[in-house]
Amino acid sequence: MSRLPALNIIGAGHLGRTLACLWHRRGIFAIGGICNRSVESSEDARAFIGAGTAVAGLNAMPPADLWLIAVPDDQIATTAKQLAPHLPADRQTLVFHCSGALPAGALTACTPAVLASAHPVHSFADPERSLTELAGATVALEGEASGVTHLESAFRALDCHCIVLSPEQKLLYHTGSVMACNYLTVLLDLSLQTLAAAGIDGDTAQKMLAPIVLQTASNNFTLGPERALTGPLVRGDIETVSRQLKALENLARREPESTTLAETYRTLGNAALPLAKRAGLSDTARRQMAALFSAHLNDTAP
Ligand SMILES: NC(=O)c1ccc[n+]([C@@H]2O[C@H](COP(=O)([O-])OP(=O)(O)OC[C@H]3O[C@@H](n4cnc5c(N)ncnc54)[C@H](OP(=O)(O)O)[C@@H]3O)[C@@H](O)[C@H]2O)c1
Known part of the structure; x- marks a missing residue:
């Protein structure tokens, strides 16, 4: 049996923990490292997700096929810069964020990794409710073609509809x-x-x-x-x-x-x-x- 792709999460807040939990439950990704600002918060997210390992910093993150950067929008580019030295210098890794207002270009520091963005048109105000209510939401995908294709199947597995946008359309x-x-x-x-x-x-x-x-x-x-x-x-x-x-x-x-x-x-x-x-x-x-x-x-x- 082939192994599940591994997903690391930087910023498992409202959105990050919900998506990670759903992908874990549906058997889409194996949840790897979970890194929030504080270890307590990472532990809390791990308990919600029901999988993964709470880590204290990027140095301690395991290797992964996909990295979700779900920190607040204003910190995405800085976090991508901090992540860059920890990535292999190849095209095997997909790095994505879920901001609606920013293009995948906000992750440029992580090249040569494949870069994409995926914005669910959904309010994650209550992650517990979102676990049941995300299905049916539209997800706007944008970025490099192979990343968009990968994320499209991951969100389709959560019963979301996907549309593809250009970077210019996003804002x-x-x-x-x-x-x-x-x-x-x-x-x-x-x-x-x-x-x-x-x-x-x-x-x-x-x-x-x-x-x-x-x-x-x-x-x-x-x-x-x-x-x-x-x-x-x-x-x-x-x-x-x-x-x-x-x-x-x-x-x-x-x-x-x-x-x-x-x-x-x-x-x-x-x-x-x-x-x-x-x-x-x-x-x-x-x-x-x-x-x-x-x-x-x-x-x-x-
Ligand atoms: N919420 C929504 O309804 C919604 C909908 C669509 C898209 N989005 C997008 O999803 C992304 C995340 O939004 P959110 O509402 O989930 O945010 P959130 O609930 O505030 O969670 C942000 C998480 O990022 C962590 N964090 C902040 N700075 C960090 C850093 N430098 N390093 C590591 N972790 C850091 C925080 O850790 P601590 O817990 O330790 O503070 C927190 O767990 C944003 O891009 C947003 O635009 C959100």
Whole structure:
């Protein structure tokens, strides 16, 4: 029987430990060395993964066929430089990272190893949940062809879909996912702040928002954004939109730290206008809304 390819991990945090655990359980890779900043953290990751050896530093890492560098993005290039002297000077080793924003070129220090990147469009906020929820996620692959092919079969084995991107596509591709995923979280936080200002407690607000937010997300993917957009803006209820904006501006005057709420309402209101037009908003209503959103906070009376 041929041996499993060995995978070393530098940075077994949220993402690193989840992928290592899944690849170990599916029998795709033999987990080798696990190196975090502290040995305690490496031990913790080893316990989660259920395989591998926690090591104190790169010097103690065993040889491997693949190296995953899953440290924070800003440290990937530096870590690649530190790893380079420990690699054989041939094309048998694959080094990859999982950043969405950086190309495989961030690993250039590790050449002549084969370099690639693989970004799962998934939030690893809770690694235990990700073990069951990663399946079905898309993984964006980029880098040298042989590395991309190898990683494609490794992620397919985890029931992920793979797409291949060029280095030039990566940054805007990742920005697009940040807008949908991370900024949705920010938007929900702003919504909770607005509800708190209305005197609605956090638990009630969460309970109230969960079904409608999930329904809206689902509507977007089943009906499309034009049909999913409901509410006063797309109905052309200018009075309602104007009164809501004024309420947020009055709030900002009373509590300057909540100025972001009014600013975001304006910015997203403006951004919604082309979509609302496609959804049927009249040109007259659109112009009135645009004038409302472009007025500066200080231009409007309390
Ligand atoms: N989290 C996500 O949802 C997600 C999704 C897609 C892609 N990614 C990508 O995955 C990568 C890792 O993100 P993450 O969220 O898993 O990060 P994370 O949870 O913060 O984990 C980072 C790990 O790197 C270790 N580390 C940091 N500096 C190190 C160094 N110099 N040497 C060795 N280990 C070091 C940390 O060790 P200690 O534990 O000792 O501090 C930690 O275990 C990033 O490139 C990110 O863009 C993440």
